[in-house]
Amino acid sequence: MTTFHVAVDHIDPGDDNLTPTTTYLGTVDQAHVDEVRAIAELPDSERWVKDHPRLDGAFCVLRDDGDLDVYVPTDAADHRVYEPDPAPKDGFAAGGIVGKLPAGLDLPRGASGPAYIDGVVRFGSQSIGGAMDTPGNPPRFTWHTTESPAGGNYFRSIAAYLIRVGAEPQVIYDPVTDELGQFGPLTKSGRALRNDGSRRTNREGKVNIQVEVLGKAASPWTKGFDPAKKPNFRKLLAAGRAHGIPDAWPAGKPPATAAAAAKAGRNRSTWQSKGGHFGHSQVPGNDHWDPGCIDTSIVPGKPSSSGGSSGSGTPSKPSAQPLQPFPGAAFFHGGRHSPIITAMGRRLVAEGCGRYKSGPGPNWTNADKASYAAFQRKLGYSGTDANGIPGKSSWDALKVPKS
Helix, strand or coil: CCEEEEEEEECCCCCCCCCCEEEEEEEEEHHHHHHHHHHHHCCCCCEEEEECCCCCCCEEEEECCCCEEEEEECCCCCCCCCCCCCCCCCEEEECCEEEECCCCCCCCCCCCCCCCCCCCEECCCCCCCCCCCCCCCCCEEEEEECCCCCCCCHHHHHHHHHHHHCCCCCEEEECCCCEEEECCCCCCCCCCCCCECCECHHHCCCCEEEEEECCECCECCCCCCCHHHCHHHHHHHHHHHHCCCCCCCCCCCCCCCHHHHHHHCCCHHHHHHCCEEEEHHHCCCCCCCCCCCCCCCCCCCCCCCCCCCCCCCCCCCCCCCCECCCCCHHHCCCCCECHHHHHHHHHHHHCCCCCCCCCCCCECCHHHHHHHHHHHHHCCCCHHHHCCCCCHHHHHHHCCECC
16 A cells, blocks of 8 residues: 655744745545545535645645645655756747857846836745746746635635745736745746757747736636726736737637637747747646636736836836947946946936935935845846846846937
């Protein structure tokens, strides 16, 4: 008779990085496992079984209190979740032409929007992917469903499950509670898709923002969903638009059934050459049919016509006028006096990152450095990448008008 190791993964809401901790409980027999599965099948049960995608016989139980019960056969092979390859493949596509990676090209390449959404919950180490393989190809969203309940505390138990099996997207969203979480920056790849042969679908395009929505493909989560009452959902879409993702479904509306998804196929040319929104059901090399027939008038809908701030961490747009080219990092040092610094400071204030007691003015000061560091953090940079010294990528995102 098969025996199983049993453990509980718990995410403490008070933990700053929301990384699951595992408590090992011992072993149980097949009869116990059969009883656990039977309880989960009851109509009013608040526990849901999710089979492990890579370990035969292993499964997890989602709990409404946010914890995750883990069952693994004692004779199962070891399963490890490996650190992602941070680099793109040697060959990359720019404008559809495959070429060698240019020497000295900054990573992540081509990203124009935020790495993190303001107010998002950050789960785990935030190291789930790397640079995109085809940054010259258009940006896209890829929508999944978790095939689980929504609401309650399933947001945390699903997050623990995705970390446990190593299938994290960048984003997890609960349409009932409007909770929004990230497992990694939007500017790098997720790992919720299978490869299409040697083509790494997770790394397709300028960005590929994958979203796991709590819900089931058979019961589209957009039914009865009102975006006007969901500010985090609107932030998510605004972040995608900041990366240049069009409000379009290049492969058409997501199929309503598994059979319809199989019949429609997964057009490789469309996936690689078109930007916009895709369902997991429309990605080459994959066989899932989520997210089901979601309402494309809601996802993505249309951006607000008010022009107001989305609160997404997206740099606001200054008035249309020529922009100041990046003067180089060496330009910014004590004693530098330039109208460029004044223009930069005004943009930092407009972005909500001003740390000035007076000014801004034309002299480079510690207040300029602190303000710029705040802007770098807003873009998702950290450590030495948020040291307050402008770099080309962050400078381009700031859009400093020519003085």
